[in-house]
Amino acid sequence: MIKEFEYHAAQDLKEALELAEQFGPRKRFLSGGTDVTVRLKEGLVTEDVIVDLSHVAELRFVREESGVVHVGAGATHADLGASPIVRQHGHALALAASRVGSSQIRNVGTVGGNVANASPAGDTIPALIVLDAVVSIANRKGTRDVPIIDFFTGPGRSVLASEELVTELYFPVTGPGELTGFGKLGSRQAMTISTANMAFYFRIGDNRRIVEARIAFGSVAPTVVRAHRTERMFCQLPPLLSWDAIRGAAQMAWKEVAPIDDLRATAVYRKEAVVGLLAEAAYEALASCWHER
Amino acid sequence: MTSEVRVIMTVNGTEYHVTTQTNRTLTEVLREDLGLLGTKIGCNKGECGACTVIMNGRSVTSCLVLAVQAEGATITTIEGLAEGGKPSALEQAFVEEGAVQCGFCTPGMVMSAEALLTLNPHPSAAEIETALEGNLCRCTGYRKIVAAVQKASQSRE
Numbered sequence: 481m482i483k484e485f486e487y488h489a490a491q492d493l494k495e496a497l498e499l500a501e502q503f504g505p506r507k508r509f510l511s512g513g514t515d516v517t518v519r520l521k522e523g524l525v526t527e528d529v530i531v532d533l534s535h536v537a538e539l540r541f542v543r544e545e546s547g548v549v550h551v552g553a554g555a556t557h558a559d560l561g562a563s564p565i566v567r568q569h570g571h572a573l574a575l576a577a578s579r580v581g582s583s584q585i586r587n588v589g590t591v592g593g594n595v596a597n598a599s600p601a602g603d604t605i606p607a608l609i610v611l612d613a614v615v616s617i618a619n620r621k622g623t624r625d626v627p628i629i630d631f632f633t634g635p636g637r638s639v640l641a642s643e644e645l646v647t648e649l650y651f652p653v654t655g656p657g658e659l660t661g662f663g664k665l666g667s668r669q670a671m672t673i674s675t676a677n678m679a680f681y682f683r684i685g686d687n688r689r690i691v692e693a694r695i696a697f698g699s700v701a702p703t704v705v706r707a708h709r710t711e712r713m714f715c716q717l718p719p720l721l722s723w724d725a726i727r728g729a730a731q732m733a734w735k736e737v738a739p740i741d742d743l744r745a746t747a748v749y750r751k752e753a754v755v756g757l758l759a760e761a762a763y764e765a766l767a768s769c770w771h772e773r
Numbered sequence: 774m775t776s777e778v779r780v781i782m783t784v785n786g787t788e789y790h791v792t793t794q795t796n797r798t799l800t801e802v803l804r805e806d807l808g809l810l811g812t813k814i815g816c817n818k819g820e821c822g823a824c825t826v827i828m829n830g831r832s833v834t835s836c837l838v839l840a841v842q843a844e845g846a847t848i849t850t851i852e853g854l855a856e857g858g859k860p861s862a863l864e865q866a867f868v869e870e871g872a873v874q875c876g877f878c879t880p881g882m883v884m885s886a887e888a889l890l891t892l893n894p895h896p897s898a899a900e901i902e903t904a905l906e907g908n909l910c911r912c913t914g915y916r917k918i919v920a921a922v923q924k925a926s927q928s929r930e
Contacts, residue, residue, distance in 0.1 A: 487778070487795035487841060510839075517798075517837045518818045530795075534842050558831070582907020583885060584822060587831040588838075670906030671820055 482520045489532040496536055496645055497620040503529045505642040510534070511554060512588035514581065515597055539592065539647060542566060550650045553592020557581070557604070560591060569653035572660035572679045576607040579664050582671045592646045595631070598638040598703070605632075605704040606679035606696035607662050611651040619644045632703035657684045659765045663757035667744065674699050675745045676753040680714075680762055684769060688719035697754045699744075700737035707736040714762070721767055723759075730759035782843045784809070785853030791840065799838040800824045803850060811851035811880045815909070822908030825881035826850050832888035834907070851880035854887065863887055863925040870921035874912035882908045886922045894929035896922070 490496035500507065508527035510516045511534050519525050533539065539554030542563045549569050551560065560566050560577035567574040580586055580594070580603050594604045595615060605628070613628045617640060628649070631638050640646065654660055659682045666672030677698040685691040693711040698704040713729035739750035780791045784807060791806055800817075803809045803826070812835060815823035819834040826835045827849040854861040860868065863886060873879050882905060889896055889904035896904065901922045902915075910918065 482796040482798075484794075484796055487776070487839075489841070489844070510842075513837045513839065513842070514819060517839065520796075521818060532839075532842060535844075581819075582822065583888070583904050584825055584832050584834045584907045585819060588833055670903075 482517075483523065483525075485520075485525075485527075486529045487532065488529065489534075490536055493536055493538055493618070493645075493647065496531060496533055497618055497643075499531045500645055501620045501643045503531065507531050507642075509593075509596070509645065511590045511593045512556065512585075514585045514589040515593060533645075534588075540590075544569060544653060547653050548650050549653055550648055551591055552648055553595075553646045554590050555592075557586035557589050557591065557594075558583070560604075561586065569655075570607070570611050570651060570660065571654070572607040572610055572662045572681070573604060575662040576603045576664075576677075576679065579603055579662070585671070591649060595628070595649065596638065596640060596646045598632050598634075598636050600635050600701065600703055601674045601677065601699040602704070603662075603664060603674055603677055603698070606677055606698045607660070608649060608651065609696040609704060609706060610660060610679045610681040610694040611654070612681075612694070613649045613651040615646055616648040616650065617644050618647045623647070629706060634702050654681070658682070659684065659769055661761040661765045663761040665753045665757060673744065676700055676739075676750045676757060678754055678757040678761065680758065680765075682714065682762070682765070688770065690714050690717055695733075695758065697733065697737050697758075700739040700750050700754055705737065707733055709736055710758070721763075721770055723763055726763045726766070727755075727759045730755045730762065733758055778841050780841055780844050782845070783847045785849060793840050795839065795841050797840050799826070799828075799835040799840050799843050799848075802840040802843075803835060803848075809850050809852050813877055813880060815877070815881075820907075820909070821878070822881040822885060822905075823878055825884040825908065827884055827888050827891075830888070830891065832885045832904075832907075849884070849887070851883060854883065861887075862928045863890065863922070866921040866925040867918070870917045870924060872913060872917040872921035874910075878908060878910040878912075882910065882918055886918075886925070890922070890926055890929055895926050898923065 813823035815821035
């Protein structure tokens with residue numbers, strides 16, 4: 481049984497922001513409900529006002545403008561997984577969105593909710609980090625932009641103030657010579673919270689070397705983290721396809737993550753998991769890239 | 774504090790005006806207010822898929838939808854599939870392939886499959902498995918369920 485609460489359905493963004501200002505910390509935003517409604521049932525929602533965003537159509541879009549992909553906070557995981565723009569220009573995000581939950585969850589769960597929840601296990605987050613995404617945030621008075629790497633402050637915590645709403649995420653398009661990927665490990669193939677997840681971005685130079693790398697890991701620290709030392713290892717890889725070399729570079733991740741033992745897995749398991757996820761996905765992507773050239 | 778709200782939704786082609794509390798789920802309204810008991814409550818937290826219905830063309834776990842969020846929605850439940858009192862081709866395929874054992878997961882399984890076949894009338898086995906990954910069956914081992922969906926897809930245009 482869900483506790484009693486006051487309910488307001490915002491019809492547009494303007495009304496959502498007015499309600500956010502009016503109720504401040506008393507309110508909880510609800511969109512697809514794949515997280516908030518579960519928490520309501522478990523008695524974990526302390527707020528007593530629900531502001532429903534699921535009818536705010538203007539937040540649900542994916543578009544590309546002047547080399548930048550814009551994803552509305554209300555875009556569902558199914559929208560992202562099926563979007564030709566995201567699949568082409570932010571491949572890791574399409575892959576991550578396609579691995580969230582199940583069809584039913586992806587049909588209603590939104591990318592804005594995944595980000596705003598600030599779970600260290602959120603699947604779209606490492607993908608958005610390696611794509612260098614920016615989070616657009618609005619309140620009734622205006623907007624501000626925060627690089628996604630600076631958005632999270634702890635498990636379930638972010639820089640978002642109580643009267644603010646994530647409205648959009650945007651990132652530069654990836655093009656030829658740029659590879660992105662995503663990997664996830666959970667207790668099942670589907671419908672599972674990530675025990676560990678990973679995304680990467682590589683820019684390949686003319687000499688077949690990786691000249692720029694961004695790597696992010698989830699579920700292995702209080703927030704999703706960048707792995708700068710591991711990135712440098714990938715930039716030092718020889719210009720030949722070697723599993724041993726790639727696996728060796730990925731091994732640096734062991735030193736860069738700080739997981740805990742919890743009910744899903746032990747810390748040691750998670751360290752080994754991120755190394756394996758990165759090595760396998762990176763090898764596969766580099767192999768197919770070089771095969772094409 | 775929880776106020777009563779009036780929600781207008783179209784279920785299986787009939788428009789309903791439901792007065793309900795805001796803290797009730799779509800599953801509860803379908804079962805308790807509309808008497809549509811084919812939609813099952815399993816885990817009641819979105820993991821098992823027994824409560825799956827089609828809402829505005831997409832499969833959703835109705836236990837995670839607040840009834841008030843269904844305002845203006847078009848919903849199909851398992852009761853809406855039969856044509857002229859006869860099972861739909863998809864339901865018939867479940868029977869013929871032996872894809873039903875205890876039957877508890879079946880309505881949700883059929884609704885996920887129906888949503889898939891509406892968007893993609895001729896899916897591959899892998900696409901069927903992806904579409905059904907949010908539906909748990911503890912009896913059949915899934916193989917006959919996938920076979921039933923494949924069989925039904927042959928009768929779609």
